[in-house]
Amino acid sequence: MNALATSLQTYFTTFAHTQRDLSANTIASYRDTWRMLLKYLTAALGVPADTLDFDAVTADTVTGFLDHLEHERGNSAKTRNTRLTAIRSVLSRALPDHPEYAATITQVLAIPPRRTVRPVIEFLTPDEVNALLAAPDRETWTGRRDHALLAMTAQTGLRISEILSLTDGDIHLGTGPHVISTGKGRRQRVTPLTQAIVTTMEDYLAERSTRPGTALFCGPHGHALSRDALEHRIAHHVTAATATCPSLSDKHITMHTLRHTAAMNLLAAGVDISVIALWLGHADTHSTAAYLHADMAIKQAAIDRTRPPGISPGTYQPEPDILAWLTSL
Structure with a gap:
């Protein structure tokens, strides 16, 4: 068993439960991320998943995986960032135990998250x-x-x-x-x-x-x-x-x-x-x-509080008689 496989097993069987005490939902999300990453690397590099080691998890391959999620799977930038967090979590835990891969792991940890736009909140009347x-x-x-x-x-x-x-x-x-x-x-x-x-x-x-x-x-x-x-x-x-x-x-x-x-x-x-x-x-x-x-x-209340003197509160409503309105100009 290589270093990557050992680190994954240690993280998900010991560290996530006993030291981080992560919730079941978080562990499932991290697990699914690594499953997708390993499948992507297997297809991209043409090697079996069991032979993948830390030297395959580079900044370029991880960035390619994140782009694959966003452009081919249609994931949002928020989901992309969530997957990156899962990858970083495992690699951060593995870094002290595998200094021989420090350069590769550090480059992956330095990948910045995608900037996201907060959507307008949708609610029901x-x-x-x-x-x-x-x-x-x-x-x-x-x-x-x-x-x-x-x-x-x-x-x-x-x-x-x-x-x-x-x-x-x-x-x-x-x-x-x-x-x-x-x-x-x-x-x-x-x-x-x-x-x-x-x-x-x-x-x-x-x-x-x-x-x-x-x-x-x-x-x-x-x-x-x-x-x-x-x-x-x-x-x-x-x-x-x-x-x-x-x-x-x-x-x-x-x-x-x-x-x-x-x-x-x-x-x-x-x-x-x-x-x-x-x-x-x-x-x-x-x-x-x-x-x-x-x-x-x-926001409407804020506009109403800052209206000029003599202006009635509320949104503008035109006069019903357009000719009378034009005459009053």
Whole structure:
């Protein structure tokens, strides 16, 4: 077994778990990155994967792999940077143990990330949320489950990974109803539930208790839903909801859109940005500040406060009688 193979096994069997204590999602992402990289190097260099060593993981081959992801696989710059982080993590750990490859590894570690443009946050209006929540067929178990799941996500703003990991014991509907979740960085937080969500969840949990397993939102056999299954379900309901709310067709809606919607609702209600950061489980307010840019009502209020004296607030509306308006000029 060569140095690269040994380092990969050491990283994923020992270092990632015991020393870094990385989450299962992070380990899976890093693992998939290296699988794709080794397959790319095998095809590009024409050698078996078992013979690849650190001398094959050069700045040129890694840059070629990243370009392959972006141009041939259609990955975004953000995904490209995530894959680069996975490669760097393993190489940084291997560098002290393999000084003979220090020059090659150092050059790879020096590859800069791609500059990215933060997209405009997409969220749903109250009418769009109501249309989406009405889409599941509540005459069926699956429809009632999906309705409860979507309603709680739109109110709490939990991430898809947090929703999928919830168990029956994480939700409390008594005095001070709340749900306990564990997010990025294993940060645990408690999110309050509104009375409307409590009523929905009480009905759902009464039926959920007759099924096996402990996953709060489960499949037919009591197991937790997969990420792909959940995204498939929301896409199905968005299609159905578009019939009654055509504006949904203009938006790319995922589970994360409901998280943005919860944040924008809090912002519209006048909740301080630092409180919203705590609600969403952000490490600081830097990520949360993006919602300020997305809220046109806040920008309109800023324009209204800085208007010249004698000018009425609001957007410009022309006079209905164009001849009278021209005469008044």
